[in-house]
Amino acid sequence: MVENQSQLEVAVETREYFKQCLTQRGLKSTQQRAIILETFLGVKEHLSTEELYLQIREDHPKIGYATVYRTLKLFAECGIAEERNFGDGQTRYEPAHAEDHHDHLICTTCGSIVEFEDSEIERLQGVIADHHGFKMESHRLDLYGICSTCQKKKKT
Amino acid sequence: MVENQSQLEVAVETREYFKQCLTQRGLKSTQQRAIILETFLGVKEHLSTEELYLQIREDHPKIGYATVYRTLKLFAECGIAEERNFGDGQTRYEPAHAEDHHDHLICTTCGSIVEFEDSEIERLQGVIADHHGFKMESHRLDLYGICSTCQKKKKT
């Protein structure tokens, strides 16, 4: 309940923020962009562009593939979405909530993705970047392995 | 000097190991595979498949694109190389020295890649995987930012 509430707030905020971004750049708010943003925010999994496109097409069959691609790129430029790439040859996007960064555990058997975060690792990353004279902007940490479900299945 | 020596040893070892892998799988040692392995081991940067292909072609113009792709895949299967992907749409391969794992700092301005390793982060990753019931197989950690050189250039 509390979670739904806060998710809703995030969505409202993001919509607002997106409009600002568009205006600032002299771009236009369109129905398609709104629909794509809505679907994107409403989906929890780490969908690939194609999967998101299929999802959108269920309710809005007229929206084209290219528009989804272009719009997701736009989200990324605005800082609303983050591009990800788990090595299966498809780009995935996920909502980027700047402060609340998270990393991923990816099951190499079933492909399921679990999020986690660890402040100590984050801190150490900053230390390393400093050490190399880098001004860190972002990072990604992916752990690949076999999830507990798949481990159990294997035993059988 | 010592470093060259040990690099040479690694190369010899790897060549040997690769032959074993091939035999075990009923595959053949060919001139092309030897050449590609040699070039691959001799190059320090994180080359993309195309860059490696171009490099190889300088001395061996007859080796085809597809062979390089196929061979790098084979290296990955044998555990000699690791596939990497820094989000520029090209797959990169790098020598995989199983124990001596390293991660990457990537400059978002000039694209240069610096390797590092941190045992404390490695340890914490293991803790997290355990915590989620994952049997960890591998991981990747990429830090994106601006390298010191590019920071200096920007100020000018």
Added chain:
DNA sequence: ATCTGTGCAAACCTTTTGCACGTCA
């Protein structure tokens, strides 16, 4: 009215595959 956005299809780019010929065991 103007300038941006969209949908479609074609183009692009990286990677994979089919096939006839070459090569290793």
Added chain:
DNA sequence: TGACGTGCAAAAGGTTTGCACAGAT
């Protein structure tokens, strides 16, 4: 000799782009 490997070109898969029309400001 016979299987596997190679080179070429074509296919495939994901993403981008050109263009004419539609829509937002």
